[in-house]
Amino acid sequence: MLEQEEENCRRSFLKTGLITGAVAIAAGVIGCNSDTKPPGSLTGKKVPLLDSAGNLIYVDEAQIPVHTNFKGITDEESRKGIPGKKFVMVIDLAKCDGCGKCTEACNKMHFLPKEKEWIQVLEMQDAPKEAPYFFPKPCFHCDDPPCTKVCPVDATFKREDGIVAIDIDRCIGCRFCMAACPYSVRVFNWTEPVKPDIIEETPSMERAFQSKKGCVEKCDFCSHMARVDELPACVTGCPMNAIYYGDENENAVTNQAGETENLSQMLEDRAAYRFMEELGTKPRVYYLPPNNRLYPKPDMNNAEENKTNSNG
Amino acid sequence: MAEEKYNLKKEIETVRETCLRPSNHWGRSTRIWIGCLLIVISWGLYCYIHQLRYGLGVTALRNYVSWGLYISIFVFFIGISHSGTLVSAILRITKQEWRRPITRSAELLTFVSLLFGGIMPIIDLGRPDRIANLVIFGRIQSPLMWDIISIFTYLAGSTLFLYLPMIPDMALCRDRLTVCDSRFKKFRKWLYTKMSLGWKGTKEQWRLLDKSMSIMTIIIIPIAVSVHTVVSYIFAMTLRPGWNSTVFGPYFVAGALYSGSAGVVLGMAVFRKFYHLEKYITPRHFDLMGRLVLTLTIIYAYMNLNEYAIPAYMMAAGEGHLLKELFYGDFSKVFWTLQVGTVLLPIIIMAFPKGRSPLILFITCIFIVAGACVKRYIIVVPTLLHPLLPIQHVPESWSSYFPNYVELSVTAACLAGIFLVITLFAKLFPMMSVWEVEEGLVIQQDKQAVMDLRNVRELEEEKTGGREVSSGTVSIKPAVVQINKTPG
Ligand code: SF4
Ligand code: SF4
Numbered sequence: 090m091l092e093q094e095e096e097n098c099r100r101s102f103l104k105t106g107l108i109t110g111a112v113a114i115a116a117g118v119i120g121c122n123s124d125t126k127p128p129g130s131l132t133g134k135k136v137p138l139l140d141s142a143g144n145l146i147y148v149d150e151a152q153i154p155v156h157t158n159f160k161g162i163t164d165e166e167s168r169k170g171i172p173g174k175k176f177v178m179v180i181d182l183a184k185c186d187g188c189g190k191c192t193e194a195c196n197k198m199h200f201l202p203k204e205k206e207w208i209q210v211l212e213m214q215d216a217p218k219e220a221p222y223f224f225p226k227p228c229f230h231c232d233d234p235p236c237t238k239v240c241p242v243d244a245t246f247k248r249e250d251g252i253v254a255i256d257i258d259r260c261i262g263c264r265f266c267m268a269a270c271p272y273s274v275r276v277f278n279w280t281e282p283v284k285p286d287i288i289e290e291t292p293s294m295e296r297a298f299q300s301k302k303g304c305v306e307k308c309d310f311c312s313h314m315a316r317v318d319e320l321p322a323c324v325t326g327c328p329m330n331a332i333y334y335g336d337e338n339e340n341a342v343t344n345q346a347g348e349t350e351n352l353s354q355m356l357e358d359r360a361a362y363r364f365m366e367e368l369g370t371k372p373r374v375y376y377l378p379p380n381n382r383l384y385p386k387p388d389m390n391n392a393e394e395n396k397t398n399s400n401g
Numbered sequence: 402m403a404e405e406k407y408n409l410k411k412e413i414e415t416v417r418e419t420c421l422r423p424s425n426h427w428g429r430s431t432r433i434w435i436g437c438l439l440i441v442i443s444w445g446l447y448c449y450i451h452q453l454r455y456g457l458g459v460t461a462l463r464n465y466v467s468w469g470l471y472i473s474i475f476v477f478f479i480g481i482s483h484s485g486t487l488v489s490a491i492l493r494i495t496k497q498e499w500r501r502p503i504t505r506s507a508e509l510l511t512f513v514s515l516l517f518g519g520i521m522p523i524i525d526l527g528r529p530d531r532i533a534n535l536v537i538f539g540r541i542q543s544p545l546m547w548d549i550i551s552i553f554t555y556l557a558g559s560t561l562f563l564y565l566p567m568i569p570d571m572a573l574c575r576d577r578l579t580v581c582d583s584r585f586k587k588f589r590k591w592l593y594t595k596m597s598l599g600w601k602g603t604k605e606q607w608r609l610l611d612k613s614m615s616i617m618t619i620i621i622i623p624i625a626v627s628v629h630t631v632v633s634y635i636f637a638m639t640l641r642p643g644w645n646s647t648v649f650g651p652y653f654v655a656g657a658l659y660s661g662s663a664g665v666v667l668g669m670a671v672f673r674k675f676y677h678l679e680k681y682i683t684p685r686h687f688d689l690m691g692r693l694v695l696t697l698t699i700i701y702a703y704m705n706l707n708e709y710a711i712p713a714y715m716m717a718a719g720e721g722h723l724l725k726e727l728f729y730g731d732f733s734k735v736f737w738t739l740q741v742g743t744v745l746l747p748i749i750i751m752a753f754p755k756g757r758s759p760l761i762l763f764i765t766c767i768f769i770v771a772g773a774c775v776k777r778y779i780i781v782v783p784t785l786l787h788p789l790l791p792i793q794h795v796p797e798s799w800s801s802y803f804p805n806y807v808e809l810s811v812t813a814a815c816l817a818g819i820f821l822v823i824t825l826f827a828k829l830f831p832m833m834s835v836w837e838v839e840e841g842l843v844i845q846q847d848k849q850a851v852m853d854l855r856n857v858r859e860l861e862e863e864k865t866g867g868r869e870v871s872s873g874t875v876s877i878k879p880a881v882v883q884i885n886k887t888p889g
Contacts, residue, residue: 204795204796206794209793209794210794211790211791211793211794212791212793213791226790235639235640238542238543239543239544239545239638239639240540240543241535241539241540241543241545241546241549242531242534242535242537242538242539242540243538243540244534244538259531259534259538260527260528260531261526261527261528261529261531261532261534261535262457262526262527262528262531263522263525263526263527263545264467264468264525264527265543265544265545265635267464267467268467268468268635268636268639268641268785269638269639269640271639271640271641271788271789272788272789272790273464273465273788273789273790273792275464276464277457277464277467277527278456278527279456279457279458279462279463280455280456280458280459281455281456302456302527303456303457303526303527303528304527304528305527365789368640370640
C-alpha cells in the first residue's frame, strides 16, 4: 500500500517536475522591491526575479511564461497542498556555522523586516559540558501540530503535503497558536507591515508576502517555491550547504550545492533526531548532531547575554 | 398578636422604602462619580481606537509575550463572575436564610463582570473586524471555542438568574412609581412595566417563579464551574511549562471562587454604606461571608500547594527554570507577596472572629481581590517569558513585559464600565431583593414568635418550679415545626 503510494508519488513528481521545470523561474512574485524597481523601458516592462542562487535578475515581461502567480490555484487546492508530496527538511548542525545567511535569504524572499525572523539561528548548549552549537530553527511543520489544534477558525492548518500553512485572510489574530507552539516559531504583525511593490494573486497561504496587520505568520516551507519545484530560500541561501529539503515520498533531500541525499540513509547514518521529540509534535524537520565540526563553536558567553532561558 | 402584625407591615414598608429610595435620588456625588467614570471610559475608548488603527503594536505586547494584561484581566473578571453563582445559587440551594439581602448584589456582580470579561479577549484580538469568522469557520475542537460557548451560556444563564427574582420587584417599582416623583419617570414607567412581565403576584405566578428559580439555581452551578475550567484549558492545553498542568481546571475554579466571594464582600460593604442598608446587612452577614471566604481561601491555598510544590520537587528542566524565576528570580517579590499577603495572611486574619468584622473583612477582601488580579498576571506572563527555546537576537523589549498606557487605559475603562453599569443598575433597580427580604422578615418574625413562646414556657417552668413539667416542652415542639413551615 505504502509502496504503491510512494511509487505513484514518484511518478507524479517526475511529471510535475517536467512541466514546472519550464516555468521554474517564473514565479514573478519574487524579489521585487520598490527601491529595486527597474527603470521603465520602451519595449515593455522588465520584471525582477530571483534565480535559484538567490541573485536578482531582470527579465523582460514578454519572456515570462503565462503561469505567473499560479493564478490557476484555487483556495481549496492551496489548502490541500501539492498533491503527492510530503515535504521534509534536514539540518546538519555539524555544518552550520551560525552565519545567519539562511535568515537573510528568507527575509529577502518574504519581504520581512530585520527583527522578524521566520528562521532563527540560535546558539544552544544543552548542558555545561556538552558541545555548544548553532541551531537554525524554522517552523517544524509538525505532523501533530499543537498550533493548528487550537485555532478557533481553521486559519492555520495542516496540508496533505506536510506543510502547516496560515490563511492570513481568515486569521482573527487571537494568538492562541503562538501560545500553543512550544518552539516560539510564530510571529505576529503587531503593526501595519511594509508592503512590497507586488501584487500576488495566489491564495494567501501560498504567497511570498504573508504579512497582514493583526495576523499571525511563520515559515511556510516556501510553499510557493515548492509549487514550482524550487528549493526554499533558506536552503539556497545557506553557503555551508547545511540545510536539505525534499520530499519524503521520494526519500530524497537536496541542499544548496545540489547534493541530493538518500533521506532514510542520511537519517540513519548520522543518527538524526527531531527536536524535543518528547513533546509529541512529530516535527518534519530533522537535525543531524553537531559532531566533528569544522568551524569555531559559538561563544556561549556571548549568547548568555541575550538569552533568558535554555532548555538545559 | 395584632400589634405584631402591624409591626411586620411597618417593617416591610421600611424595607421597600430603603430599597426604592436610591432610585429617586441623584445627588451631586453620584453625578460627579458618573462623570469621572465617563471620562475614564472615553479615554479608554480613545486608546482602543488608537490600538485598532495602528495595531496591537501600540501595546507592550510583543512576539514572546503575546498575551498580557488583557488576557490576565479576562481571566480575573471571569473569576470574579463566580461570586454570584456561589453566593446566590449555593446559598439558595442550602437554604441559608442570611443570603437574602446579598443575593442581588452578588448576581449583579456576576452579570457585569462576565459582560466585561467577555469583552477582554475581543479587545485582545488582532482582527476584531473578522470576528464573524468564529461563526462562519468556527472549529469546535479549539478550547477558545469552548470558552466562547460556555461564556455565552453562562452570560445568558446569569442574566436570567439576575432577572427572575427581579420580576416581583419590578412590579413593585411599577406600582410605586406613580407615588414617587423621580427623574426619567416616563422611561422608568415603561421599563418597569415591560420588565415586570405583567406580574400580579397570583399564586400561579409565584409557583412559576419558584419553580424556574429552583431550576436555574441548579443549572447555573455546573455552568459556572465549566466556564472557569475551560478558561484554564486555554493555558493548560498548551505545551508550555507553567501552564501545562493537570490541576489547572480546579485551580482556576478555586481561584475564581476565592476572588469572587471576596468580591461579594466588597459589594456588600459598599452598598451597605451608600444605601444605608446597615439594618439588613449586619455584622453577622460579614461574619458568615468571612467564614465562606476563609474556607475558599484555604481551598485555594491548597490548590496553590499542588500547583507549585509538585513541580518544584521534581524541578524538570523547563518547569524548573520558570519556578526558579518565580521563587527567587525577577518575579519572586510579587510571587511571595501574593502568596503571603493575599493567601496566608487573610487565612490567619479571617480565622479570628475579629478578623471577620465588617471593616477588617472589607480590607482583607480588597487585598484578596487585588491579589487575585495580579496572580492572573503572574500565571500568564512569566510562562510566556520562559519558552522552551531561548529568547535570542531579539530587541530588548521583547524579553520583558510590562503593560503600557494603552493597555492600562483600556483596562481601566473596562473597570469603569463595570462600575458604571453597577451604578446605573443601583439607580434604576432595588439593590436588595425586596420580596425575598420581606419573606425573610416573616420567617424571622416566626422565629421570634417561637422564641417568645419558649420564653413563656420558661417562665411557666420557673413558676411551677417542678422539673416534671419539662414534658410540656415536648408538647410545644410540633407547634414550632408548624410555625417554621408556614412561610416556606
Ligand atoms: S513548529 Fe510550531 S508553528 Fe510550526 S507546526 Fe510545529 S507547533 Fe506549529
Ligand atoms: S492567531 Fe490566527 S492562526 Fe493563530 S489561532 Fe488565532 S485565528 Fe488561528
